[in-house]
Amino acid sequence: MTEISRRRLLTTAGTAGAAGLALGTAGGALAHAATTTRGAPALTSLGSTTVAFHGTHQPGITTPAQTHGHLVALDLAPGAGRRQAVELLRGWSGLAARLMAGEAPDDDTSVARDAGPSSLTVTIGLGHGFFDATDLVDARPTALDPLPAFSNDALDPDRSDGDLWLQIGADDALVAFGALRALQRAAAGTAAVRWQMTGFNRSPGATARPMTNRNLMGQVDGTNNPGPADDDFDERVFVPADGDPAWMAGGSYAVVRRIRMLLDDWERRTVGEQERVIGRRKSDGAPLTGGEETTPVDLEAVDDDGRPVIGANAHVRVSAPETNGGAAMLRRPFSFHDGFRGDGGPDAGLLFVCWQADPLRGFVPVQRKLDRGDALSEFVRHEASALFAVPGGAAEGEYVGQRLLEG
Amino acid sequence: MTEISRRRLLTTAGTAGAAGLALGTAGGALAHAATTTRGAPALTSLGSTTVAFHGTHQPGITTPAQTHGHLVALDLAPGAGRRQAVELLRGWSGLAARLMAGEAPDDDTSVARDAGPSSLTVTIGLGHGFFDATDLVDARPTALDPLPAFSNDALDPDRSDGDLWLQIGADDALVAFGALRALQRAAAGTAAVRWQMTGFNRSPGATARPMTNRNLMGQVDGTNNPGPADDDFDERVFVPADGDPAWMAGGSYAVVRRIRMLLDDWERRTVGEQERVIGRRKSDGAPLTGGEETTPVDLEAVDDDGRPVIGANAHVRVSAPETNGGAAMLRRPFSFHDGFRGDGGPDAGLLFVCWQADPLRGFVPVQRKLDRGDALSEFVRHEASALFAVPGGAAEGEYVGQRLLEG
Numbered sequence: 001m002t003e004i005s006r007r008r009l010l011t012t013a014g015t016a017g018a019a020g021l022a023l024g025t026a027g028g029a030l031a032h033a034a035t036t037t038r039g040a041p042a043l044t045s046l047g048s049t050t051v052a053f054h055g056t057h058q059p060g061i062t063t064p065a066q067t068h069g070h071l072v073a074l075d076l077a078p079g080a081g082r083r084q085a086v087e088l089l090r091g092w093s094g095l096a097a098r099l100m101a102g103e104a105p106d107d108d109t110s111v112a113r114d115a116g117p118s119s120l121t122v123t124i125g126l127g128h129g130f131f132d133a134t135d136l137v138d139a140r141p142t143a144l145d146p147l148p149a150f151s152n153d154a155l156d157p158d159r160s161d162g163d164l165w166l167q168i169g170a171d172d173a174l175v176a177f178g179a180l181r182a183l184q185r186a187a188a189g190t191a192a193v194r195w196q197m198t199g200f201n202r203s204p205g206a207t208a209r210p211m212t213n214r215n216l217m218g219q220v221d222g223t224n225n226p227g228p229a230d231d232d233f234d235e236r237v238f239v240p241a242d243g244d245p246a247w248m249a250g251g252s253y254a255v256v257r258r259i260r261m262l263l264d265d266w267e268r269r270t271v272g273e274q275e276r277v278i279g280r281r282k283s284d285g286a287p288l289t290g291g292e293e294t295t296p297v298d299l300e301a302v303d304d305d306g307r308p309v310i311g312a313n314a315h316v317r318v319s320a321p322e323t324n325g326g327a328a329m330l331r332r333p334f335s336f337h338d339g340f341r342g343d344g345g346p347d348a349g350l351l352f353v354c355w356q357a358d359p360l361r362g363f364v365p366v367q368r369k370l371d372r373g374d375a376l377s378e379f380v381r382h383e384a385s386a387l388f389a390v391p392g393g394a395a396e397g398e399y400v401g402q403r404l405l406e407g
Numbered sequence: 408m409t410e411i412s413r414r415r416l417l418t419t420a421g422t423a424g425a426a427g428l429a430l431g432t433a434g435g436a437l438a439h440a441a442t443t444t445r446g447a448p449a450l451t452s453l454g455s456t457t458v459a460f461h462g463t464h465q466p467g468i469t470t471p472a473q474t475h476g477h478l479v480a481l482d483l484a485p486g487a488g489r490r491q492a493v494e495l496l497r498g499w500s501g502l503a504a505r506l507m508a509g510e511a512p513d514d515d516t517s518v519a520r521d522a523g524p525s526s527l528t529v530t531i532g533l534g535h536g537f538f539d540a541t542d543l544v545d546a547r548p549t550a551l552d553p554l555p556a557f558s559n560d561a562l563d564p565d566r567s568d569g570d571l572w573l574q575i576g577a578d579d580a581l582v583a584f585g586a587l588r589a590l591q592r593a594a595a596g597t598a599a600v601r602w603q604m605t606g607f608n609r610s611p612g613a614t615a616r617p618m619t620n621r622n623l624m625g626q627v628d629g630t631n632n633p634g635p636a637d638d639d640f641d642e643r644v645f646v647p648a649d650g651d652p653a654w655m656a657g658g659s660y661a662v663v664r665r666i667r668m669l670l671d672d673w674e675r676r677t678v679g680e681q682e683r684v685i686g687r688r689k690s691d692g693a694p695l696t697g698g699e700e701t702t703p704v705d706l707e708a709v710d711d712d713g714r715p716v717i718g719a720n721a722h723v724r725v726s727a728p729e730t731n732g733g734a735a736m737l738r739r740p741f742s743f744h745d746g747f748r749g750d751g752g753p754d755a756g757l758l759f760v761c762w763q764a765d766p767l768r769g770f771v772p773v774q775r776k777l778d779r780g781d782a783l784s785e786f787v788r789h790e791a792s793a794l795f796a797v798p799g800g801a802a803e804g805e806y807v808g809q810r811l812l813e814g
Contacts, residue, residue: 044612067580067610109674110625110689115613172613173474174621177744181670181753196747203474203610205451206579207521214581218517263588267516282517337584338745340603346588 046171046204047116053097055393056250057238058400060123061332061355062228065213066169068176069199069334071256071351072184073162073386074191075129082134084190086405089124091186092166093399096122096179105182112178118171120179124400125165125254125388133163139404141245143253143358144389150371152382159195159258159384167254167353169334171204195384197258199334199351212285212293216335216348217266217379219278220285223293224321226328236328236362237355239392247403250392252355255329255363258336258384261349266379277375279316287316299323313375319366329354329362349380359387453578453611454523460504462800463657464645465807467530468739468762469635472620473576475583476606476741478663478758479591480569480793481598482536489541491597493812495571496531498593500806503529503586512589519585525578527586531807532572532661532795540570546811548652550660550765551796557778559789566602566665566791574661574760576741578611602791604665606741606758619692619700623742623755624673624786626685627692630700631728633735643735643769644762646799654810657799659762662736662770665743665791668756673786684782686723694723706730720782726773736761736769756787766794 051059076085095105102117131140166183170176184193201213215221226233234240239248266274271282279288279297289298289309297316301309310317321328332355337348356362370377394400458466483492502512509524538547573590577583591600608620622628633640641647646655673681678689686695686704696705696716704723708716717724728735739762744755763769777784801807 043615046610046612047614068607107674108625111621111623113621113625113690114615115609116615118610118613172610173607173742173744174609174623175613177623177742177755178625181674185674192751193747198744198746200475200580202522202581203453203525203579205453206523206525206582207454208450208523214518214520216518216581216584218515218520218585267514267588267592283520335580335584337580337605339605340600344599348584 043116047118049119049171050102050117051100051119051121053093053100053122053394054396054398057252058123058390058393059100060121060167060169061237061252061330061390063119063121063169065201065332065334066119066121066176067171067201067203068169068173069201069351070166070168070176070180070196071199071334071353072166072168072180072196073127073194074164074166074187075194076133076163076191077189080133080190082136082405085130085134085401088164088187088190089401089405090399092122092124092183093394095182095186096124099179099182105186107182107185109178109181111181112172112175115172115175118175120170120175121168122179122183123167123254123390125167125390126401126404127162127165127386127388129161129163134405136404139245139247139407141248141389143360144387147255147359147385147387148364148368150367150382152371152377153385154381154383155385156383159197161386162194162388164191165254165256165386165388165390197336197351197384198338199336201334215333215350216261216263216337217274218282219274220280220282220293221333221350222331223280223285224319225331232328233330236357237330239357243357245404247401247407248389248391249403252357252390253359253362254388254390255352255354255356255359256384256386256388257350257352257382259350259352260347260381260383262345262379262381263348264345276311277315277379279310279314288314311375313373315370315374315376318369318374324365324369325361327361327365329356329366331355355390450523454525456526456578457509457524458507458526458528460500460507460529460801461803461805464659465530465797465800466507467528467574467576468644468659468737468797470526470528470576472608472739472741473526473528473583474578474608474610475576475580476608476758477573477575477583477587477603478606478741478760479573479575479587479603480534480601481571481573481594482601483540483570483598484596487540487597489543489812492537492541492808495594495597496808496812497806499529499531499573499590500801502589502593503531506586506589512593514589514592516585516588518588519579519582522579522582525582527577527582528575529586529590530574530661530797532574532797533808533811534569534572534793534795536568536570541812543811546652546654546814548655548796550767551794554662554766554792554794555771555775557774557789559778559784560792561788561790562792563790566604568793569601569795571598572661572663572793572795572797604743604758604791605745606743608741622740622757623668623670623744624681625689626681627687627689627700628740628757629738630687630692631726632738639735640737643764644737646764650764652811654808654814655796655798656810659764659797660766660769661795661797662759662761662763662766663791663793663795664757664759664789666757666759667754667788667790669752669786669788670755671752683718684722684786686717686721695721718782720780722777722781722783725776725781731772731776732768734768734772736763736773738762762797 285293287297289301692700694704696708
């Protein structure tokens with residue numbers, strides 16, 4: 001399926017979802033009430049929306065971010081080699097296609113039973129160690145070289161890296177959990193969970209404002225994200241059809257960072273202080289230089305005293321593509337909240353996931369600048385980090401990674 | 408507000424939600440797409456639904472269970488006494504009323520900004536230690552006496568008990584998180600978080616089946632729950648208007664248990680084995696003695712060989728009100744999933760919350776029987792436990808607990 005037809009499919013699916021109006025919202029209201037009143041709920045577009053597994057690119061990259069997400073890294077078992085990796089990736093691909101179509105796995109536990117696929121996506125990535133274990137070191141992309149160390153990193157190795165990666169997203173928590181368990185069972189004996197993180201985004205329908213998501217700092221987050229309509233979107237996000245290595249054509253590289261927010265510190269600052277740290281208004285995400293959320297930031301603007309309106313270390317200046325040689329990546333994060341820490345502060349923040357054709361032209365130059373001069377650094381801690389090669393999408397009858405493993 | 412008028416209000420709210428059809432679902436679909444495409448989302452009934460804070464009973468008991476929940480226990484700071492408790496409960500009550508109405512707190516962090524109240528509820532409870540710290544031991548209900556020890560308990564004291572308790576629920580994760588943070592800030596200096604747990608339920612609209620929620624075992628869970636339409640519902644769940652102590656009139660007692668599920672063990676069993684453990688069909692929750700989900704279980708039925716269809720230790724038999732002197736409680740749980748444990752198994756299960764007029768006629772007799780003879784015990788671990796007195800709802804101008812603290 002070409003990129004164009006795939007986008008059309010997504011658009012069509014969205015329209016079909018919106019078309020089932022009367023049934024839709026009535027069902028939403030009733031399904032909710034049904035938890036105590038036993039009404040007659042109906043599957044709304046939230047439940048019935050499907051995302052295609054097969055295509056030029058894997059799902060879960062340009063798919064609108066779902067309400068619930070799981071990120072899971074696995075390590076191949078000692079002794080597991082290329083044969084086992086082939087079986088695993090073939091099995092995962094078949095399972096992902098079934099689950100995303102709303103079908104049950106063979107060993108169904110019924111957790112997701114009765115629910116629609118709820119925009120379920122499963123995205124499969126390969127880490128640096130995968131190529132050692134499978135004796136494919138020669139095929140390992142240089143783009144998978146370990147990320148440079150950043151001075152403010154405080155990384156936990158047990159929650160970093162991994163031979164294999166799964167990104168699971170769905171608009172229903174039980175559907176996402178059911179997929180996680182099914183994929184984990186399918187890996188039994190071949191790969192074991194190394195780390196797993198769970199995140200969330202705003203629920204569809206919770207807000208009336210046509211605005212980007214907010215993060216747990218309360219900040220509008222993702223305004224400058226490239227969109228599929230941008231001329232250079234594919235170039236920035238996906239490895240081209242004639243890219244190197246050839247097996248990564250249509251693929252992308254995912255950088256994953258667990259970024260804890262020091263919310264007690266942050267919330268003690270005034271809104272004015274917070275806005276100067278970011279360079280945007282808190283209320284609507286508009287640049288401090290005026291306009292609305294999507295108005296370009298005027299990095300040259302000065303106030304009446306001739307001082308820059310956007311400070312030298314404001315997050316929006318330091319991370320701006322203009323100041324990073326045009327570097328850009330597609331950010332598609334989830335928030336996380338894993339309870340409280342011993343110090344009483346919340347263990348919460350951002351499961352930052354970004355997508356790019358080449359980390360050395362996406363995440364790395366931006367993070368280098370942020371690491372040195374971002375006013376926001378005082379309020380965040382990068383606690384885990386991983387980098388994965390996410391092969392192009394599988395065609396019908398193909399599995400993810402087949403061009404690498406059988407190329 | 409009387410109980411009858413409050414129920415009417417809830418019903419009316421539900422109908423109003425369903426009435427906004429065209430705008431509603433279109434908004435749902437577009438809000439979802441907006442995360443990458445900047446559509447024009449609309450607030451659907453999911454976001455706009457409000458639950459009343461003031462009333463005979465506190466919210467969050469008969470309110471349909473929301474998608475996201477936080478349970479938080481706090482301990483009063485050393486030296487904090489009755490005066491501080493009054494200020495805290497007055498502050499929390501005012502804040503809860505504002506947040507539930509969709510208004511921002513004075514120290515708004517914008518986390519929930521743009522979103523509707525999304526069925527937010529805040530429920531406030533008092534633990535055994537609250538009465539010592541506030542010099543109100545004489546007013547402590549005997550129903551707050553510590554629960555008996557159960558032989559299969561493996562309780563973590565750091566995640567059990569607490570002087571104060573908040574139950575927060577909402578259909579949007581950022582709304583729930585914002586409320587949690589605002590309530591925690593309002594307690595600063597007076598009470599500190601002792602433990603906090605986060606849970607979830609199925610999303611409204613994810614399923615078309617008019618059926619009770621499923622738990623992470625994939626089991627239909629809550630079929631025999633009493634409903635507000637039952638003749639004896641109020642009697643079982645709420646302390647009567649002339650109850651003892653008088654300040655608990657309209658109140659209820661909440662038992663909270665963190666019940667971890669041994670899902671690796673459970674999922675290795677066949678569906679037939681699982682069904683015999685529970686006594687119900689996995690597919691639809693119908694009793695093994697036939698019918699549909701809501702068909703009464705026939706505990707007397709025997710098979711062709713004269714053996715009971717529902718085994719002696721089947722969960723549905725051991726927990727049946729008929730075998731527990733009519734004991735009944737309103738269960739209103741959330742599922743939880745806190746990542747993976749060292750043994751590779753998921754740290755997941757049920758945040759069991761049940762409501763009753765008297766724990767000694769609700770949770771305790773049922774759990775005593777389950778503890779001794781429930782086939783399900785092999786697959787679950789009770790890891791934390793708490794019991795709270797949840798005062799009746801506050802009237803307008805009143806705060807939760809006022810009749811205790813100023814009575």
